[in-house]
Amino acid sequence: MRKYLAPILLAATALTALPAAALAEPLKVVATFSIIGDMAKQVGGDRIDLSVLVGPNGDAHVYEPKPQDAARIGEADVVLSNGLKFEGFIDRLVEASGTKAPVVELTKGVTPIPAAEDEHGHAEAGHDDHKHAENEEGHEGEEHAEAGHEGHDHGAFDPHAFQSIPNAIIYVANIADAFCAADAAGCDSYKANAAAYTETLKALDAEVRADVAAVPAEKRTIITSHDAFGYFAKEYGITFLAPEGVSTEAEASAADVAKLIDQVREDKAAAVFVENVTNPRLIEQIAKETGLKVGGALYSDALSPADGPATTYVDLMRHNIRTIAGAVTGS
Ligand SMILES: [Zn+2]
Incomplete structure (x- = not known):
C-alpha cells in the first residue's frame, strides 16, 4: 500500500x-x-x-x-x-x-x-x-x-x-x-x-521435464491417495494410481483398495506417496500390503504452511517432482 x-x-x-x-x-x-x-x-x-x-x-x-x-x-x-x-x-x-x-x-x-x-x-x-x-x-x-x-x-x-x-x-x-x-x-x-x-513458470516447466527424463521409464508409475495428478500425468508422462477418485469426498472401499493392490502388482509401481490434504492411513496400508515404500508427501491440492517445503506454487511443483524422482531412483 x-x-x-x-x-x-x-x-x-x-x-x-x-x-x-x-x-x-x-x-x-x-x-x-x-x-x-x-x-x-x-x-x-x-x-x-x-x-x-x-x-x-x-x-x-x-x-x-x-x-x-x-x-x-x-x-x-x-x-x-x-x-x-x-x-x-x-x-x-x-x-x-x-x-x-x-x-x-x-x-x-x-x-x-x-x-x-x-x-x-x-x-x-x-x-x-x-x-x-x-x-x-x-x-x-x-x-x-x-x-x-x-x-x-x-x-x-x-x-x-x-x-x-x-x-x-x-x-x-x-x-x-x-x-x-x-x-x-x-x-x-x-x-x-x-x-x-x-517466464518463471516456463523455466519451471523445463525443470520438471528434465527431472522426469532422469527417471527410468519403468519407474514412472506411482501411487497417491486421490486422483489429483491427471494433468501432471498427461503433461509429463508419470502414471499415477490412486484408490480415491478426483474428489476426496468418498472414501475408497475395500474393493477399490484390493483392485489397486492388484494393479500395483501388474504395473510394478515404484513407490507410494501420502498427500498433504488426505489422511495417510490408506496409503500406509497399501505400502504395507504391497511392500512398497512410502516415498514422502506430495502436495496435491494445497500449499504447505510457512515452515513447509511448498509455500508457493513454484516450490510445490519443484518439491513434488523431486520427491517422486528421489523416491523412485533412490537418490
Ligand atoms: Zn483433489
Missing part, C-alpha cells in the same frame, strides 16, 4: 479531481484456495488485498465455509476460483454472500481432462450438473464409508488442472485479465507481473 499511496497523494495535490480508479484502495481479491492465492499474489503484488478461503494443507473438495467467508466474498471486488467443480462449496457460498463481484474460473481456456471413469459413477460424462447425495450412491450398490458431507456435486472433468504448468500459465493470464477488468489503473502492473511470472 504505502509504496504507491505516496505518489498518488502527490498526484492528488496536483490535480483538482482524481478519477475513482486512481484512489489508493487496494483491489479486494478472494481466492478460494492456497495455490491460486499464491498465483494471485504474484500477479497482484501490492495492489491487491488478498484473502484466501481454504488455506495451507486444506482440502477444498470438502471444505465447510465459515460465516466470515460469505462476508469476505460479499466485500470482494474479484473472486478467483478454480472451476470444474473443484470447490464443492463455492456456488452456495457466492449465492449466500450476495456479492456483485465477478467470480472468475481460472480453468477457463484449459483443455479439461475427463474424470477417470470408475465404479463410483464419479465421472458421468454429460452429467456435470448432476448433483447426488451420499444416499444416492447407495442406490448404485456402493459401500462407501461416508465422510459426513451432506450432498456434493461431482463434475465430469478432473478439476486439478493446475498440476500442469502450461495450465498454470493460463490461470495467470486469466488472473491478469480479471484484475485489469476490475482495476484498469493497475493493468500495466498486473500485465508486467504476469509476464515475469510466466
Whole structure:
C-alpha cells in the first residue's frame, strides 16, 4: 500500500479531481484456495488485498465455509476460483454472500481432462450438473464409508488442472485479465507481473521435464491417495494410481483398495506417496500390503504452511517432482 499511496497523494495535490480508479484502495481479491492465492499474489503484488478461503494443507473438495467467508466474498471486488467443480462449496457460498463481484474460473481456456471413469459413477460424462447425495450412491450398490458431507456435486472433468504448468500459465493470464477488468489503473502492473511470472513458470516447466527424463521409464508409475495428478500425468508422462477418485469426498472401499493392490502388482509401481490434504492411513496400508515404500508427501491440492517445503506454487511443483524422482531412483 504505502509504496504507491505516496505518489498518488502527490498526484492528488496536483490535480483538482482524481478519477475513482486512481484512489489508493487496494483491489479486494478472494481466492478460494492456497495455490491460486499464491498465483494471485504474484500477479497482484501490492495492489491487491488478498484473502484466501481454504488455506495451507486444506482440502477444498470438502471444505465447510465459515460465516466470515460469505462476508469476505460479499466485500470482494474479484473472486478467483478454480472451476470444474473443484470447490464443492463455492456456488452456495457466492449465492449466500450476495456479492456483485465477478467470480472468475481460472480453468477457463484449459483443455479439461475427463474424470477417470470408475465404479463410483464419479465421472458421468454429460452429467456435470448432476448433483447426488451420499444416499444416492447407495442406490448404485456402493459401500462407501461416508465422510459426513451432506450432498456434493461431482463434475465430469478432473478439476486439478493446475498440476500442469502450461495450465498454470493460463490461470495467470486469466488472473491478469480479471484484475485489469476490475482495476484498469493497475493493468500495466498486473500485465508486467504476469509476464515475469510466466517466464518463471516456463523455466519451471523445463525443470520438471528434465527431472522426469532422469527417471527410468519403468519407474514412472506411482501411487497417491486421490486422483489429483491427471494433468501432471498427461503433461509429463508419470502414471499415477490412486484408490480415491478426483474428489476426496468418498472414501475408497475395500474393493477399490484390493483392485489397486492388484494393479500395483501388474504395473510394478515404484513407490507410494501420502498427500498433504488426505489422511495417510490408506496409503500406509497399501505400502504395507504391497511392500512398497512410502516415498514422502506430495502436495496435491494445497500449499504447505510457512515452515513447509511448498509455500508457493513454484516450490510445490519443484518439491513434488523431486520427491517422486528421489523416491523412485533412490537418490
Ligand atoms: Zn483433489
